[in-house]
Amino acid sequence: MIWRHPVFAGLTLALTLITVASEEVGVSVRDAWVRKTPPGVAMMAGYMALRNDTSQSQVLVAANSPGFETVTIHRTIVKDGMTGMVHASQIELTPGASLIFTPGGYHLMLMNPKRTLRAGDRVDINLEFRSGLRLPVSFEVRK
């Protein structure tokens, strides 16, 4: 029984780990930043460039952070001549797809920061995908 052979089992395990690892580096984030807000303001926004280099679709379903009370995936839209925000309950990235979170578009709405954030500070936000993938991202606070 070759699959019971320790070398084979080890090899299988190693291959599995490599697959998992490459899946994890396969979803990447660049240019992650949070806009510093005026004093006393409880609402902030986070921006980033998200890219899926895995071979499967990745669906972003939630985000959370130890630095904020809540993190919601939002999109700024224009409807009836007015700008407003809608909650994006899930965002699918097909293999090779990128999505830019940018002012006036998709953003992470960050409510009630747990400490005062200054320009240059870093704050961690975790991105949660339907596949179970959890991607911790360090965001830089910028003026």
Add this chain to the structure above:
Amino acid sequence: MKKRPLKSSIMITTVALAAMLAGAWLAATYRENDSRAVLLPDQVMTLFPDPKPLTAFALTDHRNRVFDLASLKGKWSFLFFGFTHCPDICPTTLAILARARDNIAKDAVGAENIQIVFISVDPNRDTADKLKQYVTYFNAALLGVTGDDAQIGNLAGQLGAVYQVAITPGMENYPVNHTAAVFLVDPQARYHAVFTPPLDAEVIRKRFKVLRELEGAKAT
């Protein structure tokens, strides 16, 4: 709840037609008493060659002073409607306007006769103190203004701005929708031009520079 007036839809159509015609844009198309609105080639600024005089309104600024029609006279005013619990578009726009002001200040004429006014459509949460903290963070020269709904609606209506505030009891973070454009009112308190997103500080500076030169030349 305010609906966009039919007039503004007609205006948008007019603007689109004017844009197609605008080969040689400003010098050629900018004429006194010309009723066409001119959308400049970068699609950012729409100019009304026949500016619309505004009528009386009464609001209050972040220092608890009256902000009314007289406050608009003698200065170019950049007006933006929003609210401070706005995570994305309001801070983005105010940061751009603050930068535009810095850039305009470096021009020969300077920024002495311009004012940037943030009009909160959410007076329920945006007190004078809150507005002061908020706007002066972006630039000490910024002005925060609000008032009762009827008076906000009065000025908004004159500019074709629309907004909705969905106050929900027990909900801290109720939604507010608002026009994202920046309205430019001239020193005669006439609605003169509008900047539509995506905004850029340097584009605003350049467009404003040309406009101010043309208007200055007319006055002499």
